Structures are given as C-alpha cells and as structure tokens.
Amino acid sequence: MGVTLSGELLxxxxxxxxxxxxxIEGEHIAEVGVGRPDDALAIPAGLIVPGFVDIHCHGGGRGEFTSANPEQIDRAVFTHRRHGTTTMNASLVSATYDDLERxxxxxxxxxxxxTLHGIxxxxxxxxxxxxxxxxxxxxRPPEPDEVSRILEVxxxxxxxxxxxxxxxxxxESIRRVVAFGARAAVGHTAADADITRAxxxxxxxxxxxxxxxxxxxxHRxxxxxxxxLSDERIWPEIIADGVHVxxxxVDLALAAAEGRGVLVTDxxxxxxxGDGDYRIGDLDVRVRDGVARLASSGSLAGSTLTMDRALRRTVSLAGRPLAGAVRAASTTPAAVLGLTDRGVIEVGKRADLVLLDEDLDVDRVMRAGEWI
Ligand SMILES: [Zn+2]
Structure with missing residues (x-):
C-alpha cells in the first residue's frame, strides 16, 4: 500500500x-502527482525536498571519520541524517600512509x-x-604510485x-584517480589559472x-x-555557513555556477x-559560537554546518532562490557522485525525502522509504 505525503513539492x-x-512503496517513489491526493490517509507535510547529499564531511555529533572507531563513525552519520543528509562521503584529512590505510x-x-556512499x-x-x-x-607531493596504492586500499x-x-x-596522479573511477578535486592549492586548467x-x-x-x-x-568557477566541467563546492565565504x-558563485554549485558542510x-574543545586529526580545535578554529593559528578548521543549515543560510543570508538552493544541496551533489537513483523527486527514484517547515527547519527525514 505504501504511504502518501502531501505538501509543497520541490x-x-x-x-x-x-x-x-x-x-512511497518500499524503498522507492511509486507515484508523484500535482494538487491534492485521493488517499484519505495522506500525511500532511510542509515542504518536501529530495534528501541532501553531502560530498565533503569529516564528522558530527562528536564523532570523527578519522577515528577508525565504528561507534564514532555511526554517530557522525546519524547526526547528519537527522538533519536531512541521506547520502554522504566520509572525508579524511592528511595523514601518514599507515594512518590513512588504517x-x-x-x-x-x-x-x-x-551507510556511507564513499571516502x-x-x-x-x-x-x-x-x-x-x-x-x-x-x-607530501602526490607520488603517482603512492596515490595508486592508496586507491587500491x-x-x-x-x-x-x-x-x-x-x-x-x-x-599524472589526477589521471590515475580518474582512471580508478573516483572524482579528482582541485583544492588546498597555490596553483594559478593555467595550472588549474591543466x-x-x-x-x-x-x-x-x-x-x-x-x-x-x-580582476587581473x-x-x-x-x-x-568559469569552467563548465567543474562542480564547485561552497561552504555556505556565512563564515567561510x-x-x-556565495550568491555570486552559485549564480555563476548555476546547476553546478554544490553545498557541502565540510x-x-x-x-x-555544540561549542567546546575538539580535535581534527592530531590538531587541537576550539569551537566558539559555532565557528571552528585551530587552537594554534586561529585558521578555520572545517565548519559546524549540517546540510539543512547550509540550505537555510544559502536562502536567508545569500538570498538564493529556494529551488536552486535545493538543487545545490541534493540534485547536483548526487550527480557528482554518479548516483542516478536519487537527488530528485521522481517515480522510480529512491525515497530519500526531507520534510521542512516554513522556516526550512527539518520536520522529518525519510531514507530509502524509512523514517529516520
Ligand atoms: Zn574538509
């Protein structure tokens, strides 16, 4: 029989x-319609959007993906799930070969x-x-054979x-990453435009x-x-917490990269x-007023974002239209990950849905047809 949700669809x-x-029937979207449903048992919802996809995230809920600790990994994933992220990558920071392998x-x-899409x-x-x-x-510089070895791990x-x-x-390492079926990303770089184009x-x-x-x-x-930003082949990630950019x-970049911009939490x-003292890898981090900085240098050390807050800030602070912001939080990152079974509300897609109220706060989250 399944379940029917009725509301504003994005x-x-x-x-x-x-x-x-x-x-929704089982794990999938069975039917989508306009207007009001015939189903008298339909569940009223505010705004219904596709589940968020976070391609860059290091942890949450005091759990870290670097910890190699299953309980912490689970906690990080479920913290973000409650905030609407139904698909995510686990990001790892720089480490020695042995630590990375572990x-x-x-x-x-x-x-x-x-539980995770990928690493x-x-x-x-x-x-x-x-x-x-x-x-x-x-x-260290990307020695192509070391890159291949880690990809094999x-x-x-x-x-x-x-x-x-x-x-x-x-x-050469970028070529190897791509040949392995992974996405190569440009970042943490001193490159000029020419090297970036290469x-x-x-x-x-x-x-x-x-x-x-x-x-x-x-400008020169x-x-x-x-x-x-100007290259149609690139999906630019944006940390839309109002602090990093x-x-x-944020408004200019997402307008310039319409349909390519990707909201990430990092x-x-x-x-x-909440605030407190944390670690990223082996470095001490202080979080005050929701802003994470290295204790040593004061450099920004990732964000405390969840995807729902990234969406709210993209709309309320950066002034982006909601439909485009949802696309950057759900649809485009699903495409980055090559996932054709989610990221849009369409018949046959996995039933990953976020129900939002008028303030864009999360009411409920459904992942693969099951409520979180
Ligand atoms: Zn990061």
Missing amino acids: RGDGTPAQRGWVR QIRALLPFVDDG HLEGPWISERYCGAHDPATL GEGRIAMVTIAPELPGAI AIDAGATVATHLFNAMPPLL AAGPVGAL EPDV AMAAAGA
Whole structure:
C-alpha cells in the first residue's frame, strides 16, 4: 500500500515549488502527482525536498571519520541524517600512509553496507601554504604510485581525492584517480589559472571548497577560483555557513555556477554537538559560537554546518532562490557522485525525502522509504 505525503513539492530539478503529493512503496517513489491526493490517509507535510547529499564531511555529533572507531563513525552519520543528509562521503584529512590505510579500512564496511556512499581523501597531496586545518608534517607531493596504492586500499570505495595541481606528480596522479573511477578535486592549492586548467584537462571535475584554502579571484589574475568557477566541467563546492565565504560571494558563485554549485558542510565533530574543545586529526580545535578554529593559528578548521543549515543560510543570508538552493544541496551533489537513483523527486527514484517547515527547519527525514 505504501504511504502518501502531501505538501509543497520541490523536486530538485530547479523548478519552483508546487502543491503536490508523493506515494512511497518500499524503498522507492511509486507515484508523484500535482494538487491534492485521493488517499484519505495522506500525511500532511510542509515542504518536501529530495534528501541532501553531502560530498565533503569529516564528522558530527562528536564523532570523527578519522577515528577508525565504528561507534564514532555511526554517530557522525546519524547526526547528519537527522538533519536531512541521506547520502554522504566520509572525508579524511592528511595523514601518514599507515594512518590513512588504517582509517580507510575502518570505513570500508560502512561503504559496503550503504551507510556511507564513499571516502573522500582531502589530503595529504596538498599545498603546505594553503593547508588550512591539515597537519603540515603529513603533507607530501602526490607520488603517482603512492596515490595508486592508496586507491587500491580503498578497493573502489574512494569516491573523491583532493589534489593541489601545482605539486610534482599532480597531473599524472589526477589521471590515475580518474582512471580508478573516483572524482579528482582541485583544492588546498597555490596553483594559478593555467595550472588549474591543466588539472581540469587531466580530468579534475570538483573544486574543493571554492575560495577557501586557495589564492583569491582578482580582476587581473583569475587564479584557481576564476579557472574553476568559469569552467563548465567543474562542480564547485561552497561552504555556505556565512563564515567561510561572505554571503554576497556565495550568491555570486552559485549564480555563476548555476546547476553546478554544490553545498557541502565540510563539517567536523562539533556539527550537531555544540561549542567546546575538539580535535581534527592530531590538531587541537576550539569551537566558539559555532565557528571552528585551530587552537594554534586561529585558521578555520572545517565548519559546524549540517546540510539543512547550509540550505537555510544559502536562502536567508545569500538570498538564493529556494529551488536552486535545493538543487545545490541534493540534485547536483548526487550527480557528482554518479548516483542516478536519487537527488530528485521522481517515480522510480529512491525515497530519500526531507520534510521542512516554513522556516526550512527539518520536520522529518525519510531514507530509502524509512523514517529516520
Ligand atoms: Zn574538509
């Protein structure tokens, strides 16, 4: 029989909200209609949007993906699930080869059972000058054979790898990442526009938190930001917490990359957990007023965002239209991950749905047809 939800539908294809209903059977969307449903038992809902997809996230609920601790990994995933994220990558910061291998192996069972989509390696093949909250002691150039070896440890579950393209071996490493079926991302980089374009020509398709941890866009020096934002082959990630990127710049970037922009949390363990003292990898982090900074340098150290708050801030602070913001939170990141079975409200898709109230706060979350 299934269940019917009735409310304002934002399908995720960029079209405006419309009064309608969704019928779910088992794990999938069985029927979608406009107007009011015939089903007298239909559950009234406010706004119904596709489940959020977070391609860049380090943890939440005091759990860290680097911990190699199943209880912490679960806690991080479920913290974000309650905030509407129905598909996510686990991001790992820079570490030694042995630590990375151990962390990857701990995450593999969570990818196999579908708890996580895949693993994102944000380092260690990044720029020392733009390393942000990565431990500089662990950074190294991307030696292509080391990159291949780590991809093999991941056994196909590494979904994305961030590389600074100006480093020796970077372009060949980007080719290897792509040949392995993972997304190559440009980020934590000192590259200029030309080197960035070479990375894109080699197969890079994602910009790791555009603007953050890279040289700025100047009107006579486009830099990596200009090269990434203007190239139709790139999906730029944006951390829309109102701190990492000024809201006006979020607005400009998402307008420039219409249909390509991806909201990410880049969340650390404090997401959904509150202020306090935390760690990212081996570095101490202080979280005050929801802003995470390294205790040593004061550098921003990931965010405390959940995807629902990223959506609210994109609409309320950056002034983006809701339909486009939902597309950037759900539909486009699903496409980045190559997932054709979700990200839009359509017949046959997996029933990943977020029910929001008029303030865009989460009422309920459904994942694969089951309420969270
Ligand atoms: Zn990150």
